[in-house]
Amino acid sequence: MRIRAKRTENHSPADWLITGGWLNQVHPADISQKFDCGGENVFLAAGFIDLQINGYGGIDFNDAGTTTEQISAVTRALWRTGVTAYCPTVITESPDHISRCLTNVIRAADESPEFALAFTGIHLEGPFISAEDGPRGAHPRQHVRPPDWEQFERWQDTARGQIRILTLSPEWPESFDFIERASATGVIVAIGHTAANPARIADAVRAGAKMSTHLGNGSHAKIDRHPNYIWEQLANDELWASFIVDGHHLPPSVVKCFLRGKGIARSILVTDAIAAAGCAPGKYKLGNVEVEVTEAGRVCLPGTPYLAGSALEMHDAIGKTVAYSGAALEDALRMASANPAKLLGLDDKFGTIEVGRRADLVLFEWDEQAMALSVVATIVNGEIVYRRNNDE
Template identity: 45%
Template sequence: MIPARTLRGRDALTGRAVEIGVEDGYVRSVRPWTPAGGDDVPLLAPGLVDLQVNGFAGHDVNGTDVDAGEVIALTRALARAGTTTWVPTVITASEDDIAGSLRAIAQARRSDPATARAVPYVHVEGPFISAEDGPRGVHPAAQVRPPDVAELERWQAACDGLVGMVTLSPHHPGSAGFVAAATARGVLVAIGHTGASPEEIHAAADAGASMSTHLGNGAHAVLARHPNYLWAQLADDRLTAGFVADGHHLPADTLRSMLRAKGLERSFLVSDSVALAGLPPGEYTTPVGGRVELSADGRLAEAGTPYLAGAARCLAECVATARRDAGLTLAEALRLATTSPGRFAGGRGRLVPGAPADLLRLTDDGIDTAVVEVIAGGEPVA
């Protein structure tokens, strides 16, 4: 049993002073609270929900040597940074390598209660994407292949049915049929790493696709003004879009315009972080990207080039960046990293009775927000 405790503060999403009762890892009550004069009133927020994590703090869910210990360590590292719910994201690879990552994640959930609580499902980003330069990003071209329901079923067999999201490009023949089959099995389908036509985008949404993966990235450097796959995804209200707000993947004007076009109610933030995220600045050698440089401001690029080599900031940093770059209030930016993605993770990211007791205590100076304490499952995170 986890000891009961009471937390008092100002709900960062609503501005109301509240008293939150926590017992056995869950929120049991949320009541109005009147602070006494002179009381220090901290800001309280739900733990952050990241639907796209490839790695962080030197840990990775991709590669040939992923094991349960790696996944468990990643859960701990993310929690310390304020992300209490995360979706491991396995990218394009051979079927054997994908299955290996899936088995490791499933084993981590079976052996570690904190990981079981933090990881609701797995996101497989690819291999059913575009093979074109630009849309493919850094995914290996040799492993790109058409969508295959039988392969999806083999993934599920490898991980006790843990695959809950698949990103694909709907330009492949038979994409609509795959989308319909996946969604019928309870798997979310996102559109990403694509050069598909608007008609193919909308056909995927007709078949049940409900999300866009890091919209504005995984795209051609140059494309027609209109029509194109970015406008189609922004316009289709059936698609809720993820955005990488690390200050590098989307310029401020682009992020602000895309959030306005899509609407905050159909948007959420992701870190899309890789294993080098959270490490000191410097030069590194990676399996994907080769020699890369990580700058002090979190920009990860192929050494000697202007090309990005992944995302290297945690979701809490993306919240602060989105707030500045898109002119959002603290509550708006936090919702993009809590309640909005939480809708795709079983309702996580809320401070309501019955929710997991994942909470953050924040400091806020009107420009930047910092996480100063994390409570995951009712217990402080060291």
């Protein structure tokens, strides 16, 4: 297959040849040759990788009844947003409920070829998080608990070792031993939904914590101006940080400061999308929690100031990152592809557009005025899985 598209860095069209699922060759566009996908005015990027998706299009990974067919449907729907790989995210619930949700994901990875290609491990967010209102976010308080290694091992067995990211709060004294053990098994421990003091944040990093989950969210509405757990994580060069850039979770000025403080090389865009993402505004029941999606796309717990996940799509997160932070488009794209691939240790496989990498690609148009990215086509493992025009 031949793809014609421009790189964002130099704007000159090139022809990309794909064989057997892999990027095989690239050379300047040969206008005497026909191509299968793309065009002179379309840009090419590596497929987007989302480390935090709770659900999409009415389907919830936290519903114990979610089927393989539904998980396949989420995967296909995400192609329209440029996402070719992701970590289904399971949040705080009872041990048995979490096990059932993990089982559903693992079954889908066995049974659904399209999900198997997209699956980059499970993100378990909780239940070892802060019990305090604010940091706890929308996680149900009755299931929040201190880190428990034996319980985690049971879940990891259920998940056949596929829990790849674990978000916890280091305010629990049990955290440090837990982080050391989990990190030793290759799990990426992330700090999030935390009320920990700065010293504990630093201790968690020394114990092996690698990332801040949606930094600036899952926190108190009011905190000491300094020191506090946000500055401490932002300043720590050992920590990657994920950000929800939807215009609701973080104001534009904060996005700009956070991204410049953390640096492009350590920043990752996530959607934290919930089942109501991709749905019309209204009230939705997620497990036992009711959430409301407003006309403006804000997802909150009705009657509170607290956000409860997002309805964000990755192509929008990239446009908003450029708009809010002044980042170059190629840097915003990197935060949605190469950076998460690197954190996951999958950068030798995908996340960049290099010969020898798996052909997971997004072709898109970029509206410089509106700072809006529009996905034209998505390619997974060398096959065109989505074309915008087929949809219209």
